[in-house]
Amino acid sequence: MGHCCSKGSVAASALKDDVNHGSTAAGKNHIQHKPPSLGGSVGKASNGASSSDTPLHSYTGSPGQIPYPEGVGATPSPAGTPRRTFKWPFPPPSPAKPIMSAIRKRRETKKEKPAAIQEDDRKEREPPLDKHFGFPRNFRAKYELGKEIGRGHFGHTCRAKCKKGALKDQFVAVKIISKSKMTTAISIEDVRREVTLLKGLSGHQHMVQFYDAFEDDLNVYIVMELCQGGELLDRILSRGGRYTEHDAKSIVMQILNAASFIHLQGVVHRDLKPENFLFSTKDEDSPMKVIDFGLSDFVRPDQRLTDIVGSAYYVAPEVLHRSYNVEADMWSIGVITYILLCGSRPFYGRTESGIFRSVVRADLNLNGTPWPSVSLEAKDFVKRLLNKDHRKRMTASQALTHPWLKEEKHGVPLDIMVYKLVKLYVRATPLRRAALKALSKALSKDELRYLSAQFDLLEPKDGCVSLDNFKTALVKHSTASMKESRGFDILDKMKPLSYTQMTFEEFSAAAISPYQLEALEEWETIAKSAFQYFELEGNRVISIDALAQEMNVGESGYLILKDWIRSSDGKLSFLGYTKFLHGLSIYSSNMRQQQ
Structure with missing residues (x-):
């Protein structure tokens, strides 16, 4: 994290009761869990990377908690049936009785050892945690610590002055993480990963700059850029x-x-x-820096994470369902945008479980004040980020080409989503490729603007791109973090491109997502236009067996697939075409598994 905590209080205002409720340093909705189930309370050990100084909460009141059955409480059961005593004639005294009695007492003493003592004995047998990170140990010789500027659950951040070296006489921010609170191997690895992330990402203009990491017997010290312009939250409040x-x-x-x-x-x-975006200076046009990578993690393009971590008001629905990737961050950006435009949060609850229920179930409301006065483009932008189906959500690069932002002067970054979609396209069947090519011909100028920008980033030669173009572009925009996340592995699954080249027309077909297009208000018009192209160039006679194989559906789905094929000519109907575009679905996969 950049500065490990937010302020404990902000200016009192009506907005604070809404925007600041439960998410500032005084809030109660910072979550960081890795329980085996939603009802559990075992959390991921943190290194203190949270930017909030709020206590971490268990899922005691979460919607997934399983209550006791009716009539059964948490109190002990009634006393058992009294033991009956039987009298038997005693044999003559044995000379071995004192020895046997001593052995029996020794065994009983060992068996009745208190649980706490047994736990201590177990810990003594376990090897101690290795809390040595290999960082330099001369922090005090290089930096003079100043006042505390933030506090988190496992650490705090101080202002410091550099005494020698390249940063001599400059002020920096130092995050101090106590080793005494690193009680598990996971918490130790969290610290190591945070330093790796900060080091790998700090070259970007909107990342807090990482300078160095130190340690001693008591603490780990992470030295970073000092951002003195305050939090984004404070500026929202200052603007009413x-x-x-x-x-x-x-x-x-x-x-x-x-x-x-x-x-x-x-x-x-x-x-x-x-709270996790800081301004470099107090100037109105100061650039922002993202901080707090304590909960961040590396993720491969096709990987799904399962840990429930984050802050309750900003957590995406798929995080609560334990299956997510980078799309979860886009939901959080949608929440931030909603707050910027109207001053309140889109999903609210009085308790943590209430917030989660709202995030998962409640509909987005863009009808109340001030939304009637907000532009249609801005409202569409928010809706396309706060779509509960993560497959329909815009990526960050796509959002930068949205009509709401198109008048602003900015570049369009390379999008990893393009690689994921092209990987699927080069391995798709001829029928699916034909369906996607027809869809690409019906795209609007706004969608083509994004695709054109991505195609240019691949630096085509003679109007075409191949696997070498994808590899070169990825290397050009990579950092050490991409190697840690094994991002280059996706190129291995794009090897069919080694033997062919893509024109912009075919690239457009490969790099579009039917799910994302389906989220557009004009989807019906796009789909009908695409089907007309498909009828002319790609539609063909297909049997139910062949369609089932294309869709990876078992025999139990034949009745549904029958409605997708026209009885008049045996080709896909409009319904069949739109369904076919979605490819393999959870529903069809489940049907196949039932066979």
């Missing part, structure tokens, strides 16, 4: 709770640029919120 659309765009673009960069490197932040 909301930004104008024009000013909000500047903030959102910086957040999207930061997110697109870390996502391309194979990193998911998992705790994006206004």
